[in-house]
Amino acid sequence: MSYRPLVFILLFLPTVSFSSSSVPEIKQQNIHQQAQEKARQKNLATSGKDVQGKESTLNNNDGEFSDTPGCLAIAEVKLEKLETVPRWLRLQRTANQSVGHCLNIANLRHLVSMLENRMMKAGYITSHVSVPEQQAGTGKLTLQIDAGRVGNIALTEGSSDYIHIGNTFPLGSGELLNLRALEQGLENMQRIPNTDVAIRLSPGDTPGTSNIDITRQQHKMWRTAFWLDDAGSRYTGRYQAGAAFYLDNPTSLNDLFYFSVGRTLEYKKERGSRNHAFWYSIPYGYWALNFYASENSYSQPLSDELADFYYHGESRNTSIELSRLLFRDARQKTTLSAQLTKRSYRYFLSDVELELQKKDLTNLRLALSHRRYLENSVLDATLSAQRNVSIAGNEPTAEMLYNGYRPDSRILQLDLQAWIPFQLGTLSLSYTPHYFLQYSPDKLISQDQFSIGNRWSVRGFDGEASLTGNSGWFLSNTVNLDLPRWQQQLYAGVDYGQIVNRADNSEAGKHMAGGVIGVRGELWSFGYDLFAGAPIYKPENFPTDRITLGFSAQWAW
Structure with missing residues (x-):
C-alpha cells in the first residue's frame, strides 16, 4: 500500500467531505461492540441450579402459655451449653419469655418448641433442646442445648x-x-x-x-455451543457466528471453563469483526473466584470516497472477580463482589495507529447483589459502584487531558429484574420487568457512557445509532406466554429509556420508546429467538428503520 495518500488523509481528514459523518459512525461502532461483548459474556456464562430452601413449618406461638391460678411460676430459665450455638440466635431472650408463667408440662413443651423452632429457622436443623433432671419446688427451670x-x-x-x-x-x-x-x-x-x-x-x-x-x-465433562445471529452492524457485517468449548469440573474442584471465538460471516481485513474470550470460575464454600479475558476487533471502510482506507479498532479486557455470599435463608440471599478490570483500546487508520485515541484503563467495581423469592416470583437487585484507578502503566490519555475527562471517573449502577408468573384462564403467562440506571457525576469516555436504542436496552431500534450520555436509565417490560406443547414462548414488550445528560451536551432528544413482539423456543438441542420491533417514540431526525427484524439461534451439545 502506498502511504502518501494516507499521510494526506491524516493531515486533512477534517476537511474531507464524507457521504455520512464518520465520527458518529466510529463512536457508535465502539458502543455497539461494547454492548455485544457484555451480551456475549452474559449468554455464555454457565448458570447452575439455584437451591431454594424451605421455611420451617413449626408453630412458634411466642408468648402463648397455659397458666392456672395458684401454680408454681417459673422464676428463672437456665440454658446449659448455650455457648455451643451462635449468640445472635438470642435463645436466652426467647427462654426468658416463659418467666412468670406456670411451670407445667404444657408450658415446658411450648418453651422447648419455641427454642427449637428458633434454631430450625436459622438452619440448625439437627440441634435440639433437652430437659435434664430438675430441682423441684424452686421455680428454676434448666434446659440443655444439644448442638447438632x-x-x-x-x-x-x-x-x-x-x-x-x-x-x-x-x-x-x-x-x-x-x-x-x-x-x-x-x-x-x-x-x-x-x-x-x-x-x-x-x-x-x-x-x-x-x-x-x-x-x-x-454424565459429561465437556460441552460445545454454536450460535448465529444478525446483531452485527451494517458497517462491519450484520450476520455473525461463533462457537464455544466448555470444560465442566476439569480439576475436580467444581470449576468451570470456556473458550469462545466469533466473527462476522463475511470477514475481510477492511470490513468485519471478530472476538475470542476465555472464562474460568471456581467456588470455595461461600466464596467464588472468576477470571475473564477477551479480545475484540472490528474494521469498517472510512467512506465511499476513501474506499481504499478503513478504520480499525482493537480492545482487550481482563478481569478478576472475587465474590462472597453474605447471607442466605429460605427466601433470600445476598452476595458481595469485588472486580478489578484492565482494559485497553487501540485504533488504526488502515495500518497506522492513531496514538491520540489509545486508552489503557483500570477500574475497580464493588457490587452488592440480592435475590428474593416472593411467593412464586423472583426479584434480583444489584447495586454497584465503579471507579477508574491509576496503577503502573496507566497514563492519562489525550482524550482525558484535553477534553475534560476525569482519570478517576465514578459510576453508580442499579439493576433490577423480576420474574412474575400469573394465570389468565388456562393460559400460563409471566411478566419480566427490567430496570437499569446509571449515574455519574463525571464526564465519561465513550466506552463508559450509558446508551439506549438497541436489542439489549430500548428494543424496537436497529442499533445503528444510539442515544448516549454519562447518566440515564431504561425500563424494559415484557409479557411472556408459555406454549409448553410446542416448547415455545411468545412475548411482547414495550421499553422506555432516557438520557439524563447527553454526551454532546444537547438538551434535545433525551428519551425514546420502542416495542417488540417475538417467539423463542427450544427443539432438542437447538434454541432460537425471532422478533420484530418498531420505534414508538424517537428524537427528531434520529436514524433507524421503521421495522427492525432480528434473530438468534444456538445449538448446544
Whole structure:
C-alpha cells in the first residue's frame, strides 16, 4: 500500500467531505461492540441450579402459655451449653419469655418448641433442646442445648468420585450443622451442568452428629455451543457466528471453563469483526473466584470516497472477580463482589495507529447483589459502584487531558429484574420487568457512557445509532406466554429509556420508546429467538428503520 495518500488523509481528514459523518459512525461502532461483548459474556456464562430452601413449618406461638391460678411460676430459665450455638440466635431472650408463667408440662413443651423452632429457622436443623433432671419446688427451670454437628462428609457408593469435597461445602467435620451451608454446598455442586446431586443426612458415629451422604453423577465433562445471529452492524457485517468449548469440573474442584471465538460471516481485513474470550470460575464454600479475558476487533471502510482506507479498532479486557455470599435463608440471599478490570483500546487508520485515541484503563467495581423469592416470583437487585484507578502503566490519555475527562471517573449502577408468573384462564403467562440506571457525576469516555436504542436496552431500534450520555436509565417490560406443547414462548414488550445528560451536551432528544413482539423456543438441542420491533417514540431526525427484524439461534451439545 502506498502511504502518501494516507499521510494526506491524516493531515486533512477534517476537511474531507464524507457521504455520512464518520465520527458518529466510529463512536457508535465502539458502543455497539461494547454492548455485544457484555451480551456475549452474559449468554455464555454457565448458570447452575439455584437451591431454594424451605421455611420451617413449626408453630412458634411466642408468648402463648397455659397458666392456672395458684401454680408454681417459673422464676428463672437456665440454658446449659448455650455457648455451643451462635449468640445472635438470642435463645436466652426467647427462654426468658416463659418467666412468670406456670411451670407445667404444657408450658415446658411450648418453651422447648419455641427454642427449637428458633434454631430450625436459622438452619440448625439437627440441634435440639433437652430437659435434664430438675430441682423441684424452686421455680428454676434448666434446659440443655444439644448442638447438632457434622460427622463425616462422603460420597455414597457408586457416585462419580472425580470431585473434591473440601472446597465445596462451607463446613467440615465437627462443625455445627446448618441447612444453609448444606444448600450452599449443593449449589456449588449443581453449578456443573449434566450433573445430578442429592444429599441425605444419616446418624453419625458419635451422639449428636450427622453424616452428610452425597450421591453424585456427572454424565459429561465437556460441552460445545454454536450460535448465529444478525446483531452485527451494517458497517462491519450484520450476520455473525461463533462457537464455544466448555470444560465442566476439569480439576475436580467444581470449576468451570470456556473458550469462545466469533466473527462476522463475511470477514475481510477492511470490513468485519471478530472476538475470542476465555472464562474460568471456581467456588470455595461461600466464596467464588472468576477470571475473564477477551479480545475484540472490528474494521469498517472510512467512506465511499476513501474506499481504499478503513478504520480499525482493537480492545482487550481482563478481569478478576472475587465474590462472597453474605447471607442466605429460605427466601433470600445476598452476595458481595469485588472486580478489578484492565482494559485497553487501540485504533488504526488502515495500518497506522492513531496514538491520540489509545486508552489503557483500570477500574475497580464493588457490587452488592440480592435475590428474593416472593411467593412464586423472583426479584434480583444489584447495586454497584465503579471507579477508574491509576496503577503502573496507566497514563492519562489525550482524550482525558484535553477534553475534560476525569482519570478517576465514578459510576453508580442499579439493576433490577423480576420474574412474575400469573394465570389468565388456562393460559400460563409471566411478566419480566427490567430496570437499569446509571449515574455519574463525571464526564465519561465513550466506552463508559450509558446508551439506549438497541436489542439489549430500548428494543424496537436497529442499533445503528444510539442515544448516549454519562447518566440515564431504561425500563424494559415484557409479557411472556408459555406454549409448553410446542416448547415455545411468545412475548411482547414495550421499553422506555432516557438520557439524563447527553454526551454532546444537547438538551434535545433525551428519551425514546420502542416495542417488540417475538417467539423463542427450544427443539432438542437447538434454541432460537425471532422478533420484530418498531420505534414508538424517537428524537427528531434520529436514524433507524421503521421495522427492525432480528434473530438468534444456538445449538448446544
